[in-house]
Amino acid sequence: MADIILNDVEISNLIQERKEFPPNYEILFQTKDKKGHKEQEITLPRSDGSQFKVILRQNRINLLDFSLILCYMPPKTTALIRLRRYNGKSHQHTNKIERKTFYDFHIHQTTERYQAAGFEEDGYAVISKEFVDIQSALDCLVKDCSIVLPADRQLKIKGF
Numbered sequence: 360m361a362d363i364i365l366n367d368v369e370i371s372n373l374i375q376e377r378k379e380f381p382p383n384y385e386i387l388f389q390t391k392d393k394k395g396h397k398e399q400e401i402t403l404p405r406s407d408g409s410q411f412k413v414i415l416r417q418n419r420i421n422l423l424d425f426s427l428i429l430c431y432m433p434p435k436t437t438a439l440i441r442l443r444r445y446n447g448k449s450h451q452h453t454n455k456i457e458r459k460t461f462y463d464f465h466i467h468q469t470t471e472r473y474q475a476a477g478f479e480e481d482g483y484a485v486i487s488k489e490f491v492d493i494q495s496a497l498d499c500l501v502k503d504c505s506i507v508l509p510a511d512r513q514l515k516i517k518g519f
Contacts, residue, residue: 365440365469365474367471370442373431374505375505377507378504378505378507380506384401384509388400393416395418396416396417396419400413408435410431410432413506414427414428415497416428418449422447422493423448423449424450425446425492426447427497427500428443429442429504440469441469441480443469445465445466446464446465446467447464447493448463450462452484456476456483461486464491465484465486466484466499468485469481
């Protein structure tokens with residue numbers, strides 16, 4: 360959990376901000392083998408010295424165990440704030456404040472309320488019927504988080 364608390368307006372503005380992938384994004388988005396999963400990430404610098412980072416992870420065995428994350432890194436810090444996280448149907452999630460538990464595809468959302476209560480910034484999640492696998496989750500992340508790809512291109516999962 361980051362020490363920096365973003366308010367709900369700041370969170371919304373960061374998510375709605377246009378994030379342009381460079382023309383060579385496929386070269387930058389290389390698969391790395393990690394312990395138990397595969398991972399890809401790309402960093403998108405902002406003019407104020409901060410950065411967005413898009414991270415894709417998938418378990419090597421369970422294809423429903425995946426996470427696609429839009430992160431924000433404030434300037435002059437190593438803090439990594441997860442603004443949105445699209446998770447597969449591989450585990451139970453509990454919204455601690457609401458005391459609601461579910462087992463489904465879901466989207467974690469950073470909220471001021473969860474940060475102020477001392478929970479993970481993206482501890483709140485909602486069930487989603489918009490995706491059923493990692494590719495459709497990626498399509499949702501691109502649409503929901505204002506990611507813009509070079510003309511006539513689609514972001515396709517490669518190397519997973």
